[in-house]
Amino acid sequence: MAERAGQADGRADRILDAxxxxxxxxxYRKVTVEDIAQLAGIGKGTVYLxxxxxxxxxxxxxxxxxxxxVEQLLDGLRRDPALLLxxxxxxxxxxxxxxxxxxxxxxxxxxxxxxGRFTDAFLHSQELLASERFYGLxxxxxxxxxxxxxxxxxxxxxxxxxxxxxxxxLVGVEMDMRARAESISFVIRHAFExxxxxxxxxxxxxxxxxxxxxxxxxxxxxxxxxxYERKHEPG
Amino acid sequence: MAERAGQADGRADRILDAxxxxxxxxxYRKVTVEDIAQLAGIGKGTVYLxxxxxxxxxxxxxxxxxxxxVEQLLDGLRRDPALLLxxxxxxxxxxxxxxxxxxxxxxxxxxxxxxGRFTDAFLHSQELLASERFYGLxxxxxxxxxxxxxxxxxxxxxxxxxxxxxxxxLVGVEMDMRARAESISFVIRHAFExxxxxxxxxxxxxxxxxxxxxxxxxxxxxxxxxxYERKHEPG
DNA sequence: GTGTTGACCAGATTTCATAATTGGTCACGA
DNA sequence: TCGTGACCAATTATGAAATCTGGTCAACAC
Numbered sequence: 001m002a003e004r005a006g007q008a009d010g011r012a013d014r015i016l017d018a019x020x021x022x023x024x025x026x027x028y029r030k031v032t033v034e035d036i037a038q039l040a041g042i043g044k045g046t047v048y049l050x051x052x053x054x055x056x057x058x059x060x061x062x063x064x065x066x067x068x069x070v071e072q073l074l075d076g077l078r079r080d081p082a083l084l085l086x087x088x089x090x091x092x093x094x095x096x097x098x099x100x101x102x103x104x105x106x107x108x109x110x111x112x113x114x115x116g117r118f119t120d121a122f123l124h125s126q127e128l129l130a131s132e133r134f135y136g137l138x139x140x141x142x143x144x145x146x147x148x149x150x151x152x153x154x155x156x157x158x159x160x161x162x163x164x165x166x167x168x169x170l171v172g173v174e175m176d177m178r179a180r181a182e183s184i185s186f187v188i189r190h191a192f193e194x195x196x197x198x199x200x201x202x203x204x205x206x207x208x209x210x211x212x213x214x215x216x217x218x219x220x221x222x223x224x225x226x227x228y229e230r231k232h233e234p235g
Numbered sequence: 236m237a238e239r240a241g242q243a244d245g246r247a248d249r250i251l252d253a254x255x256x257x258x259x260x261x262x263y264r265k266v267t268v269e270d271i272a273q274l275a276g277i278g279k280g281t282v283y284l285x286x287x288x289x290x291x292x293x294x295x296x297x298x299x300x301x302x303x304x305v306e307q308l309l310d311g312l313r314r315d316p317a318l319l320l321x322x323x324x325x326x327x328x329x330x331x332x333x334x335x336x337x338x339x340x341x342x343x344x345x346x347x348x349x350x351g352r353f354t355d356a357f358l359h360s361q362e363l364l365a366s367e368r369f370y371g372l373x374x375x376x377x378x379x380x381x382x383x384x385x386x387x388x389x390x391x392x393x394x395x396x397x398x399x400x401x402x403x404x405l406v407g408v409e410m411d412m413r414a415r416a417e418s419i420s421f422v423i424r425h426a427f428e429x430x431x432x433x434x435x436x437x438x439x440x441x442x443x444x445x446x447x448x449x450x451x452x453x454x455x456x457x458x459x460x461x462x463y464e465r466k467h468e469p470g
Numbered sequence: 471g472t473g474t475t476g477a478c479c480a481g482a483t484t485t486c487a488t489a490a491t492t493g494g495t496c497a498c499g500a
Numbered sequence: 501t502c503g504t505g506a507c508c509a510a511t512t513a514t515g516a517a518a519t520c521t522g523g524t525c526a527a528c529a530c
Contacts, residue, residue, distance in 0.1 A: 032493080033492075033493060034505095042504085043504040043505060044493090044494090044504080045494090045503065045505070048493090048494065048495080049503080052494090053493080148421060149414070149421055150414065150418055152406050152408070153402070153410055154422065156402065156405060156406050157396035157397045157399075157402045157403075158393050158422055159396065160395060160399065161391070161392035161393060161394065162393075164395065167391065167392045168388055168392075170391060171387050171388050171391050173385065175385065179385065182384050183384055183389040186383060186384055186426065187393055189426075191421065191425040267521060269521075277475085278475040279475080279522090279523090281474060283523065283524080288523080289521095
């Protein structure tokens with residue numbers, strides 16, 4: 001077994017690097033495992049020493065990107081807890097995703113084929129757990145209004161159109177990423193935040209909790225990325 | 236020429252009825268002009284006495300539906316000017332569209348293939364003109380906040396995700412039309428309307444203006460539906 | 471004449487059999 | 501022990517032939 005080969009010499013990461021580069025250049029469908037192996041300077045069989053299938057490889061890539069994205073966000077949060085205000089938080093997220101080609105390519109692909117190709121049962125449950133805790137925490141600290149109907153649905157439906165690149169075309173205007181982020185920010189500020197934002201110390205406390213929640217989430221995810229053994233797909 | 240055949244005997248409407256029924260059953264691609272003619276009980280050539288192309292036929296259908304939809308909205312507005320409050324107006328629109336299978340099928344098709352297949356230059360310019368006047372009028376009467384960035388983009392991007400049927404799937408919840416309308420309504424109320432809604436007489440005045448704008452719009456559109464002669468596609 | 475039609479045509483779409491590619495395995499070699 | 505690429509089944513690309521469909525118009529009915 002080569003279970004810790006990746007951890008030991010970083011080969012897994014080099015493979016993921018290659019996968020990411022090719023993904024951005026060609027899109028999921030056109031990337032072959034052989035391409036990836038070649039670009040990573042290894043044999044094709046070696047890829048399968050790290051992940052059972054091509055799909056799991058890309059799940060790992062998605063996860064690695066997501067972790068790095070969350071870490072970037074948490075960094076910001078540590079520097080300035082006021083970033084936790086949803087209108088800032090979401091705009092910042094939007095811009096971070098926009099600035100990461102691999103994440104963009106992955107989430108675009110994800111939106112295109114809705115069957116949740118990249119999220120198997122484990123990831124999904126974890127994610128739901130996290131977002132539930134996150135929303136609860138935010139609401140409890142007065143960062144979200146407590147009277148938004150179906151908060152998680154409403155928020156994601158509201159944001160959907162901003163993520164789709166061609167919404168602007170429909171109304172015949174040109175909107176760059178920054179302008180779109182500003183629009184989102186405005187809507188969030190007025191529709192999802194209470195009129196009175198929480199004070200600095202409440203904010204700091206909430207930020208600490210959020211940081212704790214997400215930091216706790218990262219290690220199991222990281223393990224998942226590099227561990228060869230996986231739960232099997234649910235029937 | 237058979238320019239007024241439709242007006243005289245209602246044949247154009249029967250063709251559009253047939254087109255609508257087939258559209259809902261089969262979708263745009265699978266509907267053939269021959270099917271339409273057969274269901275309308277006429278020969279295929281006759282369809283082309285009314286419209287130059289299949290696409291124009293469906294543009295006419297879209298327009299007829301849109302007019303009927305606007306009339307339904309204006310009726311409501313006449314009964315209760317407070318329906319002009321955006322959070323009510325938009326929720327009402329959303330439910331009206333949801334309750335009209337033909338309109339749903341058309342707008343779904345429209346969203347799917349973004350090239351604006353159903354809106355040629357004339358329709359588009361008219362529509363832009365209308366919505367520009369509409370937004371201006373609404374803002375002037377204090378129905379929209381005057382500080383929303385890129386109002387028309389922000390509004391339509393915000394609503395996009397609610398129209399897409401499968402947004403709910405992404406967060407794993409079930410939302411019926413009424414619940415979705417409630418979500419939209421909430422967001423609009425808080426993000427797009429000023430804190431203080433206009434008084435009843437301001438509302439009545441604004442409603443009258445809106446009614447006038449849209450009523451003026453309808454006749455040329457109706458003419459467009461039934462008149463054989465069309466502007467040619469722009470080069 | 472006037473209004474309607476369906477056979478007809480070119481171009482688009484579908485079909486279907488064949489060829490090429492690719493995810494995944496594993497016997498072999500370093 | 502770890503890594504590899506030839507190998508295989510299965511999916512996917514290809515392309516030529518067959519079918520379908522939007523649009524026209526000569527012929528027909530009234």
